[in-house]
Structures are given as structure tokens and as C-alpha cells.
Amino acid sequence: NxxxxxxxxxxxxxxxxxxxxxxxxxxxxxxxxxxxxxxxxxxxxxxxxxxxxxxxxxxxxxxxxxxxxxxxxxxxxxxxxxxxxxxxxxxxxxxxxxxxxxxxxxxxxxxxxxxxxxxxxxxxxxxxxxxxxxxxxxxxxxxxxxxxxxxxxxxxxxxxxxxxxxxxxxxxxxxxxxxxxxxxxxxxxxxxxxxxxxxxxxxxxxxxxxxxxxxxxxxxxxxxxxxxxxxxxxxxxxxxxxxxxxxxxxxxxxxxxxxxxxxxxxxxxxxxxxxxxxxxxxxxxxxxxxxxxxxxxxxxFNFHNYDNLRHFTKKHDPRREGGDQRYTFGPLDYESLQKELALKDTVWTKVSPTECNEDSSTTVVYRMENVGDGN
Missing domain, CATH: 3.40.710.10 (DD-peptidase/beta-lactamase superfamily)
Incomplete structure (x- = not known):
């Protein structure tokens, strides 16, 4: 490794x-x-x-x-x-x-x-x-x-x-x-x-x-x-x-x-x-x-015991997949999101789009871009 x-x-x-x-x-x-x-x-x-x-x-x-x-x-x-x-x-x-x-x-x-x-x-x-x-x-x-x-x-x-x-x-x-x-x-x-x-x-x-x-x-x-x-x-x-x-x-x-x-x-x-x-x-x-x-x-790196792991954008987080990139759930307003996408019975799964073999109509994938881009 x-x-x-x-x-x-x-x-x-x-x-x-x-x-x-x-x-x-x-x-x-x-x-x-x-x-x-x-x-x-x-x-x-x-x-x-x-x-x-x-x-x-x-x-x-x-x-x-x-x-x-x-x-x-x-x-x-x-x-x-x-x-x-x-x-x-x-x-x-x-x-x-x-x-x-x-x-x-x-x-x-x-x-x-x-x-x-x-x-x-x-x-x-x-x-x-x-x-x-x-x-x-x-x-x-x-x-x-x-x-x-x-x-x-x-x-x-x-x-x-x-x-x-x-x-x-x-x-x-x-x-x-x-x-x-x-x-x-x-x-x-x-x-x-x-x-x-x-x-x-x-x-x-x-x-x-x-x-x-x-x-x-x-x-x-x-x-x-x-x-x-x-x-x-x-x-x-x-x-x-x-x-x-x-x-x-x-x-x-x-x-x-x-x-x-x-x-x-x-x-x-x-x-x-x-x-x-x-x-x-x-x-x-x-x-x-x-x-x-x-x-x-x-x-x-955001290793300090009280660093926020999600919103501290000025530090690196090697725990995320691919360094500073990861796939995550979101946004958290599921009801509004389903209305927007006109989907029912959505399956929330953490999955890479390149690896997804499931029906895209029932699986929604979200990606959070490099946190450094927002600085």
C-alpha cells in the first residue's frame, strides 16, 4: 500500500x-x-x-x-x-x-x-x-x-x-x-x-x-x-x-x-x-x-480534534477518496430534490458514477468538487 x-x-x-x-x-x-x-x-x-x-x-x-x-x-x-x-x-x-x-x-x-x-x-x-x-x-x-x-x-x-x-x-x-x-x-x-x-x-x-x-x-x-x-x-x-x-x-x-x-x-x-x-x-x-x-x-491537514471534517475548506483531508475529492450524499433536502428530479423511491447509495451498474433512474449520485477550488 x-x-x-x-x-x-x-x-x-x-x-x-x-x-x-x-x-x-x-x-x-x-x-x-x-x-x-x-x-x-x-x-x-x-x-x-x-x-x-x-x-x-x-x-x-x-x-x-x-x-x-x-x-x-x-x-x-x-x-x-x-x-x-x-x-x-x-x-x-x-x-x-x-x-x-x-x-x-x-x-x-x-x-x-x-x-x-x-x-x-x-x-x-x-x-x-x-x-x-x-x-x-x-x-x-x-x-x-x-x-x-x-x-x-x-x-x-x-x-x-x-x-x-x-x-x-x-x-x-x-x-x-x-x-x-x-x-x-x-x-x-x-x-x-x-x-x-x-x-x-x-x-x-x-x-x-x-x-x-x-x-x-x-x-x-x-x-x-x-x-x-x-x-x-x-x-x-x-x-x-x-x-x-x-x-x-x-x-x-x-x-x-x-x-x-x-x-x-x-x-x-x-x-x-x-x-x-x-x-x-x-x-x-x-x-x-x-x-x-x-x-x-x-x-x-484537518487532523485537529476539533476541526470540522466537512466544512473546513482550507485544509487537506487525505481520508477522503482520491485525496480532496469524495462522493457524498446531498443535498439533504430529499423532498425538494425528488420533486426536482421527478423521481420516486430514490435509493441513496454512495457510489462512483464510473462504477455504477445500477439503474440510474433509482440511484442518485452526488459528487463534492475539490474543496480547494472554493478558495
């Missing part, structure tokens, strides 16, 4: 200028994890996968990188899939904190969420079994494409994770962990899961699985329950972009999750999943190129 050439051209035109932009004055590669600081700030890649398995990639899409915080919604989805929403949210909240992601604060739902989820995944199992369980689950979401592990990043993050340990001990002192929990083992698993490696191509399939209601578009396998997907996308929409979540929800209007390795996992529900990756970060820890791409994407 291939995307329409005009859609590919638009995506190409979106990504190319971002290769040439130097973010010297406003961004830098994450340096508090030494292994991440080794990536070039010039790396830039975008990969997408639609819910029917169509693919498109631009840039350094085969370079492996760590999920970091992009693993958080995936862990949450697995926990809800296994235990249900009601059980999971006995321990974690739904509101964005409005605080920095590493703030030492009791209501730090994001950290508490990750540490708690590390406890409930494969309850009773050791870290090795839990890690294998999550890794195999993510491979299913990725359609068995590349999902690996960076031991160097794990060791680097573990050695420089004093603040994470401080948060862990603080939560332990406040009795936020289930009874009998080994806090250091939980943090080890947290570091391991953040160090899971993907490429833009494999991560875009994970995003597409979320866009497709839990079915992997490559294998056709149901990986996640509808409940898990719905709740995951809801939290990604409200909490997924650190302190920028409100701005992102307003301007882009799509569920997404960023990570300090430079990835942005973007989901267009019922349409496609996208992974953007560039290690150059803004002051809030989001990929500068990735944010710009997502903003430009919804300025050209």
Missing part, C-alpha cells in the same frame, strides 16, 4: 525545511543522562503508519533511539489492559500536575504512575520476567519490527539517577508503594523500560496500533483492549507533553507523548500513528523539530 503522491509531497515539504534549521540558540541535546548527550542534534526523522498499514518515512528513520518517557503511555496501556481502569486509578490520578517532570512533590502523578505500574505489571514476578513481558508486548504493538534495549543507556541513567532515587525514597517514606515493594528494584525496572530502543519506523506502528483501537495494522492482531486504548489516548491528550501539554492540546489537538531522547509519539485516532525524532530539545524537554512538525501538520 502507498499513500497518495500529493500527501507524500506535502509531508516531504513539511519535513525538509526542518533539516536546515539550526536550533543553536533555543535547544540542546539532553545532557543529564550522559549516553543521550552523545546523539547529534542534527538527526531528524519522521515515520508514519496508517491504520490500514500504509507507510511513509523521511530522514534518519532507521537509527535506534531510546523511548525514555514515550514508554509511559505504553506501560499504562498494558496495565489497564491487564487490570482494568478502575483498579489502576485507585493508585494514580488523571489530572496533569502542571509541574516539571522531575519535581520532588507528592502529587507527582507521572512519576508515581510509572513506579506504581512497575509494581503491578506481572505481579509476583521478578524484574527480568517483568521486563521480558513488557518488551514482548511492545514488539506485538510494533508488528514484530525492531524493539531492542540499550544497556549503555540503562547503566548511564542508573548511575546518574540520584534525583529519581530521591523521588523514590520520598514516595516510600509517604507509604505510596504497595506493602512489600522493593523500591530500588522498581526503579531499576523503570530505568530499564526507559532504555528500550526503537526506530521511528517501529514506533510509528506502535502509535498506529493505538490509532487503530488496539489492533496492530501490520499483523492484524488485537494487542490492547478498547478500554486501554481510549484511556491511554485521553491521558496522552491532557498530560503527554510535560509542561507544554496545554499548549499542545490547544494548537495541535492530538494525543501525543514526548521523551527526552527526542521522540514524539503522535496518534491521529482512526487514521494513523506518527513518530517524530530529533534529539534537539527545548527548555521543557520536547523535541523542537518534532513540535514544529506536529504544529505544521495540523495547519495543513
Amino acid at each position: 502507498f499513500l497518495p503522491w500529493d500527501t507524500k509531497l506535502i509531508l516531504f515539504n513539511l519535513t525538509q525545511p526542518l533539516f536546515l534549521i539550526t536550533f543553536f540558540f533555543c535547544s540542546q541535546v539532553a545532557d543529564y543522562i550522559p549516553q543521550l548527550a552523545k546523539f547529534s542534534p542534527d538527526l531528524w526523522a519522521v515515520s508514519l503508519c496508517t491504520v490500514d498499514g500504509q507507510r511513509h518515512t523521511v530522514g534518519d528513520t532507521k537509527v535506534p533511539f531510546c523511548l525514555q518517557s514515550c514508554v509511559k503511555p505504553l506501560k499504562y496501556a498494558i496495565a489497564v489492559h491487564d487490570h482494568g481502569t478502575e483498579y489502576v486509578h485507585q493508585f494514580i490520578g488523571k489530572e496533569p500536575s502542571g509541574l516539571r517532570f522531575n519535581k520532588l512533590f507528592l502529587n507527582e502523578d507521572e512519576y508515581l504512575c510509572l513506579l506504581f505500574l512497575s509494581c503491578v505489571l506481572k505481579q509476583g514476578a521478578g524484574n527480568a520476567e517483568k521486563f521480558d513481558y513488557v518488551l514482548n508486548f511492545l514488539k506485538k504493538m510494533a508488528g514484530n519490527e525492531y524493539v531492542g534495549f540499550s544497556n549503555a543507556t540503562f547503566q548511564s541513567e542508573r548511575e546518574s539517577g540520584d534525583r529519581n532515587f530521591a523521588i523514590g525514597y520520598y514516595l516510600k517514606e509517604k507509604k505510596c508503594f504497595p506493602t512489600g515493594t522493593d523500591m530500588t528494584a522498581v526503579l531499576d525496572l523503570y530505568f530499564q523500560l526507559c532504555s528500550i530502543e526503537v526506530t521511528c519506523e517501529s514506533a510509528s506502528v506502535m502509535a498506529a496500533t493505538l490509532a487503530n483501537g488496539g489492533f496492530c495494522p501490520i499483523t492484524g492482531e488485537r494487542v490492547l483492549s478498547p478500554e486501554a486504548v481510549r484511556d491511554t489516548l485521553s491521558l496522552m491528550h491532557s498530560c503527554g507533553m510535560y509542561d507544554f501539554s496545554g499548549q499542545f492540546a490547544f494548537h495541535v489537538g492530538l494525543p501525543a507523548k514526548s521523551g527526552v531522547a527526542g521522540g514524539i509519539l503522535l496518534v491521529v485516532p482512526n487514521v494513523m500513528g506518527i513518530m517524530c525524532w530529533s534529539p534537539s530539545l527545548d527548555k521543557l524537554g520536547n523535541s523542537v523539530r518534532g513540535i514544529q512538525f506536529c504544529t505544521d501538520l495540523v495547519s495543513l
